[in-house]
Amino acid sequence: YGTDHFTKGGVCEGGRYAGVITAKSYGRSGVADTAAGYSADRRRQSKGKRRQSTDRLKERQSCAMKVLIVGSGGREHAIAASVAKSKKVDKIYCAPGNAGIGQIAECVPIGAMEFDKITAFAKEKAIDLTIVGMDDPLVGGLIDELESAGLRAFGPRKNAAVLEGSKAFSKDLMKKYHIPTAAYETFDDPKKALAYLETAVMPVVLKADGLALGKGVLICNTLEEAKDGVKTIMEDKKFGAAGSRMVIEEFMTGREVSVLSFVDGKTIRIMTSAQDHKRAGDGDTGLNTGGMGTFSPSPFYTEEVDAFCRKYIYQATVDAMASEERPFQGIIFFGLMLTDKGPRVLEYNARFGDPEAQVVLPRMKNDIIDVIEACIDGTLDQITLQFEENAAVCVVLASEGYPVSYEKGFPIGGLEKFEGKDGYYCFHAGTKEDGQQIVTNGGRVLGVTATGRDLHEARENAYQAAEWVTFENKYMRHDIGKAIDEV
Numbered sequence: 001y002g003t004d005h006f007t008k009g010g011v012c013e014g015g016r017y018a019g020v021i022t023a024k025s026y027g028r029s030g031v032a033d034t035a036a037g038y039s040a041d042r043r044r045q046s047k048g049k050r051r052q053s054t055d056r057l058k059e060r061q062s063c064a065m066k067v068l069i070v071g072s073g074g075r076e077h078a079i080a081a082s083v084a085k086s087k088k089v090d091k092i093y094c095a096p097g098n099a100g101i102g103q104i105a106e107c108v109p110i111g112a113m114e115f116d117k118i119t120a121f122a123k124e125k126a127i128d129l130t131i132v133g134m135d136d137p138l139v140g141g142l143i144d145e146l147e148s149a150g151l152r153a154f155g156p157r158k159n160a161a162v163l164e165g166s167k168a169f170s171k172d173l174m175k176k177y178h179i180p181t182a183a184y185e186t187f188d189d190p191k192k193a194l195a196y197l198e199t200a201v202m203p204v205v206l207k208a209d210g211l212a213l214g215k216g217v218l219i220c221n222t223l224e225e226a227k228d229g230v231k232t233i234m235e236d237k238k239f240g241a242a243g244s245r246m247v248i249e250e251f252m253t254g255r256e257v258s259v260l261s262f263v264d265g266k267t268i269r270i271m272t273s274a275q276d277h278k279r280a281g282d283g284d285t286g287l288n289t290g291g292m293g294t295f296s297p298s299p300f301y302t303e304e305v306d307a308f309c310r311k312y313i314y315q316a317t318v319d320a321m322a323s324e325e326r327p328f329q330g331i332i333f334f335g336l337m338l339t340d341k342g343p344r345v346l347e348y349n350a351r352f353g354d355p356e357a358q359v360v361l362p363r364m365k366n367d368i369i370d371v372i373e374a375c376i377d378g379t380l381d382q383i384t385l386q387f388e389e390n391a392a393v394c395v396v397l398a399s400e401g402y403p404v405s406y407e408k409g410f411p412i413g414g415l416e417k418f419e420g421k422d423g424y425y426c427f428h429a430g431t432k433e434d435g436q437q438i439v440t441n442g443g444r445v446l447g448v449t450a451t452g453r454d455l456h457e458a459r460e461n462a463y464q465a466a467e468w469v470t471f472e473n474k475y476m477r478h479d480i481g482k483a484i485d486e487v
């Protein structure tokens with residue numbers, strides 16, 4: 001595999017950055033000297049808080065960008081595949097990446113939380129744009145570090161990534177700005193949480209405040225279960241420091257929909273909808289996972305739902321963050337529940353979903369770099385997002401035993417069957433190169449995505465393609481997209 005020297009040909013579209021190459025016009029105190037850059041800068045300065053390290057790229061020809069992607073999952077592979085299609089990009093690096101990403105990017109052995117190393121690498125290689133795919137580095141402040149070093153980066157700063165990093169923060173924000181969500185209380189003290197439960201209506205939902213790999217949510221049907229849950233989260237600290245604080249929330253019922261969006265601090269652009277399958281087993285049984293499969297669009301995300309969310313949720317969230325002096329630039333992932341009282345926010349994430357990205361990005365027609373740059377420059381109002389009029393389904397191939405315990409290191413066969421097949425994608429999640437072969441290296445191993453004219457065709461194609469791949473402890477759900485039949 002050509003891991004080392006991925007260089008894309010392609011013609012520069014020109015225009016946007018042509019003729020704006022000046023010395024030292026970048027960095028937080030940089031001065032832009034183009035009309036567009038100037039007005040963008042003025043807007044930023046007038047807001048006082050806006051990102052200022054936006055002009056570095058303008059030193060370079062726009063068709064020769066070097067992009068660094070931070071992360072190593074299927075989501076980052078999907079991002080890398082979109083970036084690889086951009087006419088503006090000449091070279092892609094990924095830290096740390098995986099075997100699949102290594103086929104379109106140069107993977108560097110730097111962990112996503114090694115901020116110093118990432119920043120040093122980006123400076124050394126004169127990276128024009130760093131895209132941070134994962135929640136942990138975003139919540140930890142990687143964007144802030146990159147920007148302080150004068151580098152251009154895509155994702156929310158630490159003070160905005162808290163939208164995902166603290167459930168108590170996001171619930172308080174929604175309450176303050178009247179964004180529809182489940183009723184809740186926040187607790188720092190397990191005794192008070194236990195006392196509250198005595199009069200609470202069951203079932204209740206307990207959520208560890210901080211990041212917990214999507215596992216810090218417990219749905220409790222009885223008072224006993226709920227009391228045990230408080231102990232698990234706050235006293236036994238099963239989810240670590242994430243459980244020092246806890247949210248107890250009203251249980252809601254309805255269909256779940258994931259909606260991803262690009263945000264530039266003030267403008268929001270909604271991507272096509274998707275639905276995840278969080279539980280490990282068929283029929284939504286077993287433990288919660290990172291996600292076992294997705295489809296897009298969701299037929300339950302109707303025009304009526306969309307109109308409601310546009311009116312009460314999307315822009316309201318962006319405006320709320322701006323009002324709190326935490327302008328959000330990056331991806332907001334709205335986890336929605338369509339209740340009989342209307343859509344409610346289940347959670348926010350500050351990044352693409354995984355595996356939502358694997359069905360949404362392959363359907364996006366825009367050059368992803370154009371959209372990302374508009375987010376950083378505060379010009380997203382000039383972008384119209386476009387998606388194919390088709391559908392996509394992603395089936396995750398996992399290691400048997402995920403999410404609890406599983407073996408890895410098994411050789412993977414059949415990957416070559418995806419080569420040259422339009423509408424079929426094999427996104428790598430937990431894989432690595434081992435000599436001449438690619439072996440399993442995680443719980444979620446691959447995300448097999450296929451498109452089709454409609455959801456039924458996409459699902460059929462995805463399950464067919466899922467059979468092309470072999471490894472010893474391969475496990476998948478067989479009912480991804482079952483909800484399609486219930487429309």
Ligand code: AMP
Pocket residue numbers: 182205207214217219249250251252253256278335346347
């Ligand atoms: P979260 O990480 O907040 O998305 O929660 C994980 C999963 O728990 C969600 O995808 C839902 O399936 C479920 N969940 C979270 N909050 C609630 C709620 N208030 N009512 C019912 N289910 C919930």
Ligand code: GLY
Pocket residue numbers: 214276290291349352353354355356
């Ligand atoms: N698939 C859900 C998530 O990325 O959090």
